[in-house]
Amino acid sequence: MGVLEGKAVMVTGAGRGLGLAYAQHAAASGAAVVVNDVDVELAEEVAEGIRASDRRVVASGHSVTDDGQAAAIIELCVTEFGAIDGLVDNAALNHKALPWDDDPTRVRALVDVNVLEPLFCGMAAATAMRERGGVVVNVASGLVLGQPKAAAYSASKGAVASMTFSCAVDLAAHGIRVNAVCPLAWTRMIWDDPIERENGNPELSPDRIAPLVTFLLSDLAAGVTGQLVRFQGDRLHVVRQPGIKQPGLQRDHWEVEDFAAAFDGGLEGRRGRW
Structure with missing residues (x-):
């Protein structure tokens, strides 16, 4: 039996990259999985691959930036699998720009996905988990500490870290654990950035990050909550709250x-x- 046997997990932004790896690893570890991606064709492809391994899975093309649709994804998980035990808030946008060159429309779109998604999905998941417990894994970034031309992205991921700390305190009494990971992997976000592509390491694949997320979703992490965990595929750190x-x-x-x-x-x- 896998460490997630009998659990139902929902992963946002799971059509490719890290989200795809998280969904596949959770399914291989025994979980029933909701594969969510705004590109529903990608979500369906991932779901079909998981289904071929005789795992329970359903695809979702709901938009995570809408509170009603975010709640509908959680409801889909409960309807299909009887409960939601784990939520992985992975969907994200990224771009690089100097402050005077950034586009407000692009910034707003980034904040809508990177901040409202974990808020809206987290709110709906917490409501569903409130009586029976569960796990939320947010995806933050090492860029919470800052990086050139990344003010919007760094700010959004700083918000994810802050909401993780806060929600962990709010939800502990209800048996809901909340953690965040700061992964470093060779994904589309790196491919689309010439500087990151030049400096990135192709050996750091999303598959190397996925076991950490599965661990946090599992009962093996029963005592772990309110943590910001940075993992580079070969190096693990816990990032403490600023003191x-x-x-x-x-x-x-x-x-x-x-x-x-x-x-x-x-x-x-x-x-x-x-």
């Missing part, structure tokens, strides 16, 4: 010059007046 650097400085009243002195001194080692 407040200690020690801090305390004054009863602050003027402009006081802030200047504090930063000039590196905010180190002194309390009270200086």
